[in-house]
Amino acid sequence: DHRDLHSFPTRRSSDLLPQLEQDDHFAYIFGYEDGLVRPEGLITREEVATIFYRLLTDESRMEYLTREQNFGDIMNDRWSITPIATLAKSSMIVGYLDGEFKPDQPITRAEFAAIASRFDELTPTNMAMFSDISGHWAEQVINSSALKGWINGYEDGTFRPDNYITRAEAMALINNQLNRRVNKEGIHPDSIMFADNDPSAWYYETVVEATNSHEYAERTNVKDPEKWTAITENKVWP
Numbered sequence: 170d171h172r173d174l175h176s177f178p179t180r181r182s183s184d185l186l187p188q189l190e191q192d193d194h195f196a197y198i199f200g201y202e203d204g205l206v207r208p209e210g211l212i213t214r215e216e217v218a219t220i221f222y223r224l225l226t227d228e229s230r231m232e233y234l235t236r237e238q239n240f241g242d243i244m245n246d247r248w249s250i251t252p253i254a255t256l257a258k259s260s261m262i263v264g265y266l267d268g269e270f271k272p273d274q275p276i277t278r279a280e281f282a283a284i285a286s287r288f289d290e291l292t293p294t295n296m297a298m299f300s301d302i303s304g305h306w307a308e309q310v311i312n313s314s315a316l317k318g319w320i321n322g323y324e325d326g327t328f329r330p331d332n333y334i335t336r337a338e339a340m341a342l343i344n345n346q347l348n349r350r351v352n353k354e355g356i357h358p359d360s361i362m363f364a365d366n367d368p369s370a371w372y373y374e375t376v377v378e379a380t381n382s383h384e385y386a387e388r389t390n391v392k393d394p395e396k397w398t399a400i401t402e403n404k405v406w407p
Contacts, residue, residue: 208337215249215272222252240270279307279330299328337372348391357397
């Protein structure tokens with residue numbers, strides 16, 4: 170998905186980029202038919218397109234909304250065609266050189282960081298944020314995402330850019346990008362919980378944040394954890 174990586178940061182000013190919803194904290198991840206959310210499972214390219222489609226502001230979504238697309242492997246009856254076509258029209262996602270989008274393919278940590286970074290201008294740095302990204306095609310976006318606090322590496326100082334990203338890792342990046350964060354004390358008692366979201370896991374609050382539409386008390390600092398005041402109905406998208 171990195172075909173146009175080196176051109177996208179300067180393609181247009183940030184105020185003209187499609188915008189992501191910052192204030193309305195609706196659920197953007199839903200469980201599977203078996204009632205699980207699979208935080209440690211992998212996430213596919215079409216699932217990523219669908220998540221960012223949901224997270225667009227209503228104005229940005231309507232500006233680019235379409236079902237027209239030119240990927241050779243996306244048929245008109247595919248469940249994700251509107252998110253894929255809309256994100257492609259806005260240049261937030263791209264396909265491969267063979268003309269395909271490969272919707273069922275898992276996405277790497279570097280590819281995910283690249284897509285997220287297309288919604289903002291890069292923060293340039295000469296500092297190496299991780300020990301294993303020097304010369305990597307996504308070095309710029311990984312460093313930028315780390316400086317913005319969107320991503321974290323591993324305890325050994327690596328980022329492992331070519332590893333596939335898990336669903337929980339993807340939620341963590343998005344929550345950080347949108348300043349969405351809650352701790353156990355701030356979670357509303359009526360929240361939806363999934364049997365496979367272990368309360369002792371590092372991602373527990375991350376998954377709860379991503380899977381519950383909620384209202385929250387005003388914060389003095391967007392970096393502070395939220396105190397939820399109500400669980401609300403899930404958003405419906407065109």
